[in-house]
Amino acid sequence: MEIKKIGVIGSGQMGNGIAQVAATSGYDVVMSDIKEEFTAKGMANITRNLARSVDKGKLAQEDMDAVLAKISTTVDLNEMHDVDFVVEAAVEREDLKFKLFEDLDRICPSHAILSTNTSSIPIGRIAARTGRSEKIIGMHFMNPVPVMKLVEVIRGLATSDETFNLTWELSKKLGKTPAEAGDFPGFIANRILMPMINEAVFCLYQSVGRPEDIDTVMKLGMNHPMGPLALADLIGLDTCLAIMETLYDGFKDSKYRPCPLLRKYVEAGWLGRKSGRGFYDYGK
Numbered sequence: 001m002e003i004k005k006i007g008v009i010g011s012g013q014m015g016n017g018i019a020q021v022a023a024t025s026g027y028d029v030v031m032s033d034i035k036e037e038f039t040a041k042g043m044a045n046i047t048r049n050l051a052r053s054v055d056k057g058k059l060a061q062e063d064m065d066a067v068l069a070k071i072s073t074t075v076d077l078n079e080m081h082d083v084d085f086v087v088e089a090a091v092e093r094e095d096l097k098f099k100l101f102e103d104l105d106r107i108c109p110s111h112a113i114l115s116t117n118t119s120s121i122p123i124g125r126i127a128a129r130t131g132r133s134e135k136i137i138g139m140h141f142m143n144p145v146p147v148m149k150l151v152e153v154i155r156g157l158a159t160s161d162e163t164f165n166l167t168w169e170l171s172k173k174l175g176k177t178p179a180e181a182g183d184f185p186g187f188i189a190n191r192i193l194m195p196m197i198n199e200a201v202f203c204l205y206q207s208v209g210r211p212e213d214i215d216t217v218m219k220l221g222m223n224h225p226m227g228p229l230a231l232a233d234l235i236g237l238d239t240c241l242a243i244m245e246t247l248y249d250g251f252k253d254s255k256y257r258p259c260p261l262l263r264k265y266v267e268a269g270w271l272g273r274k275s276g277r278g279f280y281d282y283g284k
Contacts, residue, residue, distance in 0.1 A: 032079065120194075
């Protein structure tokens, strides 16, 4: 099967990044969300990213225009009726993803592969909501998508070899380096990363260190490019909590118990950069 048109569900931080990368790689893209203000914000972010590349001389203006022309937006999921491949990048909620995949299974052509950018939810659970389990796969991009090279490719129990191979090759065509991960909660990246972030939150919760000191230790002591608390703010504390809850529910192991302070911040609406306040204050 040849992939010509890609559907992206969600126009937020991950979704618009995936749409940008797909269009830059020459694919026609339709990006969907529940409100026009969300798709408009997503397109504005793509435009800003591309404009920076033009300003730096990395991209010609006509090439930027060509990329933008390849992306259409919609608030009607039925516009996915003619796509060859879908990347779902909606909020990390099982109930929402289940409903989306039930609808996509009904709307998309029978040959279409439906992938999910889920950070932690097992692929088999999502596939069970469709009548095309062999065409369901995980395609977990890293944030920010236009910059980060890794894509975790996660095969569900029923995922066919054809689906896996097409997704693997698509990852390469998008300029990414694919890595295969087993279908367990959190896969590889977040099974390692999120407990580290959670432990950093425990350090703050137990007054072991201030946010800037915790992050400085990890940056200078462990050579991490960004401290775990600043990274959590970038990812979104609600997303971090959702992943930790998925790990805890999936393994029933206390080492995955979300820190109470992380839950407290999310309940207070302190979600990180996107809300202006997380472990750091971004309102200044």
